[in-house]
Each structure stands twice: as C-alpha cells, then as structure tokens.
Amino acid sequence: MFDTPLQRLTPNGDLLGESPLPLEEIRRLYQAMLSARVYDRKCSVMQRQGRLATYAQFEGQEASQIGAVAALRKQDWVVGTYRDAGAMWFHGYPWVNLILGRTGDERGGRAPDGVNVTPPSITVGGHMIHAVGTAWASRIKGDDSVSLTLFGDGATSEGDFHEAMNFAGVYKTPTIFMCQNNGWAISMPRDRQTASKTIAHKSIAYGVAGALVDGNDLLAVYEVCKQAVDRARAGEGATLIEALTYRMGPHTTTDDPSRYRTNEGVEEWAQKDPIERVRRYLESEGAWDPAWQAEVESEESDRVETAVSEAEALTPWTADEIFEGMFAEIPPHLAYQQSLLRRRP
Numbered sequence: 103m104f105d106t107p108l109q110r111l112t113p114n115g116d117l118l119g120e121s122p123l124p125l126e127e128i129r130r131l132y133q134a135m136l137s138a139r140v141y142d143r144k145c146s147v148m149q150r151q152g153r154l155a156t157y158a159q160f161e162g163q164e165a166s167q168i169g170a171v172a173a174l175r176k177q178d179w180v181v182g183t184y185r186d187a188g189a190m191w192f193h194g195y196p197w198v199n200l201i202l203g204r205t206g207d208e209r210g211g212r213a214p215d216g217v218n219v220t221p222p223s224i225t226v227g228g229h230m231i232h233a234v235g236t237a238w239a240s241r242i243k244g245d246d247s248v249s250l251t252l253f254g255d256g257a258t259s260e261g262d263f264h265e266a267m268n269f270a271g272v273y274k275t276p277t278i279f280m281c282q283n284n285g286w287a288i289s290m291p292r293d294r295q296t297a298s299k300t301i302a303h304k305s306i307a308y309g310v311a312g313a314l315v316d317g318n319d320l321l322a323v324y325e326v327c328k329q330a331v332d333r334a335r336a337g338e339g340a341t342l343i344e345a346l347t348y349r350m351g352p353h354t355t356t357d358d359p360s361r362y363r364t365n366e367g368v369e370e371w372a373q374k375d376p377i378e379r380v381r382r383y384l385e386s387e388g389a390w391d392p393a394w395q396a397e398v399e400s401e402e403s404d405r406v407e408t409a410v411s412e413a414e415a416l417t418p419w420t421a422d423e424i425f426e427g428m429f430a431e432i433p434p435h436l437a438y439q440q441s442l443l444r445r446r447p
C-alpha cells in the first residue's frame with residue numbers, strides 16, 4: 103500500500119491514463135498557478151525591500167495548492183498555514199488581505215464575508231483541529247460542505263495532528279487532510295520526522311482513507327482531492343492525502359538553507375516543476391502558445407501589482423482602531439488597556 107504516488111502528468115508533460123479535467127479547466131488552473139508564483143516572487147522581493155515582514159515562499163508547491171482547492175465548491179472551507187497563500191487566494195482570500203497580513207495590518211487577518219478561508223496558522227499543526235471543527239459543524243448543521251486543511255510533513259509530529267485525525271476518524275467528519283510533504287521542516291529532513299514508511303500510512307491507524315500523490319502534478323492532485331471531497335460529502339468521512347513535493351526556497355526569508363542542505367534536491371526538483379509540466383502538456387494538446395503565455399503573465403502581474411498598490415495605499419489603523427478591529431465586543435482587559443492608551447498625552 104502507498105508504494106507509488108499517483109501520477110497523471112510526467113515531468114515532460116505526457117499524460118498517463120485519462121485526464122480528470124477538460125483542457126479549458128486545465129488552462130484556468132495553469133493561469134492560477136502562474137498567478138500564485140508571481141505573487142510569491144513579488145512578496146519575496148518586497149520582504150527584501152523592507153516592505154513586508156517575514157515571508158514563507160511556496161514556490162514548487164503550486165500544483166498541490168491549486169489542484170486541491172480546484173476540487174472544492176465555494177461553500178467548503180480552506181484551513182491552511184503561513185505557506186498556503188496560493189490555496190487561500192484561489193478559494194477567495196484576496197491577495198490584498200494576504201499582503202496586509204504580512205505587513206502586520208489586522209485587516210489582513212480576515213476573509214471577506216462569504217469566503218470560507220481561515221487566516222493562515224502560524225502555530226504548526228493547531229489549525230488541523232479547526233478544520234475538523236468546521237467539518238463537524240457542517241455535519242451538525244446538515245449542510246454538505248467539507249473542510250480542506252493543508253499542512254507540512256513537520257506538522258504530523260504535533261499532538262494536534264493526532265487529535266484532529268483521531269476525532270475525524272471517530273466522528274467521520276468531512277475533512278480532507280492535505281499534507282504537503284515538501285521534504286523539510288525548517289532544517290529537519292523528512293526521514294528524521296517520522297519512522298513511518300510514508301505519511302499516507304498514518305491514515306490506516308486512524309481508520310480514514312489515505313492517498314499518496316505526486317504533489318507537483320496538478321491533475322493527479324486534483325483527482326485524489328476530488329475523490330476525497332466526494333467521499334466526505336457523501337458522509338464517508340475523512341481522507342489523509344500525502345502530496346510529495348519540494349520546498350524550492352528557504353523555509354522563510356529568515357532562513358539560510360545552505361546551512362543544512364545541498365543544492366542537489368533543488369536541482370532535481372527543478373526538473374519536476376509543477377507549472378512547466380502543465381505548460382508542456384497544454385502545448386502538446388495545441389492549447390498553449392507564447393502569445394497566450396505573455397498575455398496571462400501580464401494579466402497576473404497586473405493583478406498582483408494592483409493588490410500591492412491597494413495594500414500600500416491604505417491609511418494605517420490608529421491605535422484605537424487596532425483595539426476595536428479584533429472583537430465584536432472588546433473584552434474588559436483590552437478595554438482597560440485602551441483607556442490607559444487614551445490617557446497618554
């Protein structure tokens with residue numbers, strides 16, 4: 103079991119078996135992956151320019167994030183981490199909010215009404231429990247929405263992972279656990295993270311469905327996530343998916359990966375780039391040409407630049423607004439602090 107990850111597109115862009123999606127939809131998802139990469143690179147640059155606080159790149163993980171969210175409906179929940187901006191955005195969390203979040207502006211920490219995406223979890227693993235909660239709530243309410251939670255290989259060593267998986271197994275909550283095994287938890291390699299043969303194997307112990315997938319393969323990720331979503335919606339419970347991918351950049355902009363890894367992995371995985379393999383496939387189907395590429399790149403670059411301008415044009419919140427922007431009703435201890443602040447000359 104879990105000997106070979108599911109693959110639908112080889113790194114050369116050759117289709118294995120049947121595509122789970124029509125070409126037009128693949129073109130849409132290709133554009134979304136490009137947008138995610140434009141955003142990711144822009145944020146890295148902005149951090150270096152001092153315009154953003156610490157930033158966690160997700161270059162290389164675009165297929166895992168966009169492919170997973172493509173399997174959802176709007177009413178479903180996305181509950182991710184600091185490295186899941188691509189998934190959050192594709193489910194409706196605007197780039198501008200994500201950028202604001204990285205400047206420390208509280209307005210970035212909330213999705214617009216009707217967008218079922220939680221703010222990014224910085225606490226490793228804690229959010230998986232929330233995804234079980236939102237999924238359980240949907241069962242209690244009798245609606246058929248499901249919850250997708252994204253996390254890394256390192257998060258599976260947290261107690262929260264056990265609690266979330268166990269609860270999801272017992273109560274058959276409609277939760278899709280999407281582990282993006284990107285090889286590293288900061289400087290900790292996957293082989294020191296767990297003695298399990300694969301992370302997907304952990305599904306067996308919890309009595310939930312499991313899947314192992316090539317996380318750099320958009321079509322395969324979509325396929326396993328769609329199966330998991332359908333099972334969850336049908337009341338058949340949770341799935342643990344392990345998507346094999348790679349963190350191409352540092353852990354965050356504060357990290358220097360040359361202290362603990364060689365460039366070999368990066369070079370090897372660069373040959374398996376998730377965006378390039380879809381491009382090759384589309385080209386072989388006559389659904390890609392350089393003119394369309396240029397058009398899409400310029401559209402996505404404009405989209406990201408507009409979000410940056412909007413975020414930077416906002417007037418910073420006053421201290422009072424910071425107090426008032428968090429809770430519907432200010433708790434007494436914060437009201438007290440606010441009163442002290444107001445008394446300051």
Ligand SMILES: Cc1ncc(C[n+]2csc(CCOP(=O)(O)OP(=O)(O)O)c2C)c(N)n1
Nearest residue numbers: 185224225226254255256257284286287288
């Ligand atoms: C509970 C907790 N412990 C430690 C940290 C510090 N920390 C931040 S990211 C990280 C590694 C997480 O690795 P992984 O879950 O594999 O996700 P990745 O960063 O590779 O996407 C650690 C230890 C934290 N944020 N929260």
